[in-house]
Amino acid sequence: MDLCATGDLPMPHVRHLDEPETTKAALAIEVEPGVPGSWDDIVAATPAPIPATTTDRWLRLAPKRLPGERVTIFLRGMSGEPELALHGSVMTGPSPNTRIDPYSIFSGASSYQGLATEGPHPWRDLAPEDVYPCLLVLMPHYEALPVGRLAKDETACAVLLERLRRWAGEQGLRGIAFEYLAPEAAPLTNALRTAGWPVVEFAARCDLHVTWSDFDGYLGTLSSRRRVRVRRELRALEESAVRVATRALRDDEPELVDLRCQLVVKYGGSADPAKEASMIRRLRCCFDDDAITVVTAEREGKTLGFGVFVQDGETWMPTLAGADYTDPNSRLTYFATLFYKPIELAPERGVRVIPYGLGSWEAKQLRGCVAAPLYGAALRLDGHI
Structure with a gap:
């Protein structure tokens, strides 16, 4: 397999394919192993909005999370410069991580984890060997x-999909899967729908938007019942002599590892x-060092x-x-260290969003998070969707 084959803020100006310097015919796909030095x-x-976790250092932080061989997919313009790029991996078989494995998710086997519970599950009646090797489009986080x-240009995304499907077929791949398509990927998600891919709602991403100036202000955003509950939790910790504080991350952290x-x-x-x-x-x-905070x-x-x-x-x-x-005294420490102390400190640090990601959706929303849907789409390359 030749992975190098070619084949509510004001929005900034977004270039479109009908602009003179870019035409559909001039756009060519190229797939390279790894992450290029020009990634950042x-x-x-990329026109805003875009998550902070798309940069190279975030990709390097979890180098083994994606199964298979990592690749970068480019759509290059007439000048040879990349107009669009995607990050992913080529998988030769299923992964034991059923939150990532395309076959598990698109066959419905991952529904027990709250993923794609409503379907459709386009690979339900297929065997793993029917869809592997598979190109998985996903970032580690x-x-x-x-x-x-051209990331926000739906027409450019459609061209990318057409070129990508052709390239994958030439490489002998049997499937392509897009997973956890973020709200910022709406033009690509729309292009997938238009091209006839079955688009599946995976789950929701929870983000906490910082709109307060102090902890009392945060409490004011909650229901009266939830405010009482939070104060009760914090009082219970204080009465148990549990102290919540912050510090720097050290070279050696055996206690945190345990x-x-x-x-x-x-x-x-x-x-x-x-x-x-190793993660530490x-x-x-x-x-x-000053970007990393340990809340204990x-x-x-x-x-x-x-x-x-x-x-x-x-x-x-x-x-x-x-x-x-x-230790029974640890019972209330999860929300104290992951929510309440960071929430208190966020305004003074200039933080506008805390991304709490997947899972425990109800608990996160009760504490002020906003849930946004994440989508996926999968294609079997012999034409059976």
């Missing part, structure tokens, strides 16, 4: 969207201290729970969490 330049040319100057492993095991995973320690090292490598809940010198946040511009991204589930 392409991202910078569970989002897919085009980047580049708590992280406990959380992974609680939700059905396997503890891997080396993997968790990558955080320190990819981001400046401690009692008598012992850490009961924690959250790690990374600030990228006006976005404050939760990246790691953990708790000591052997």
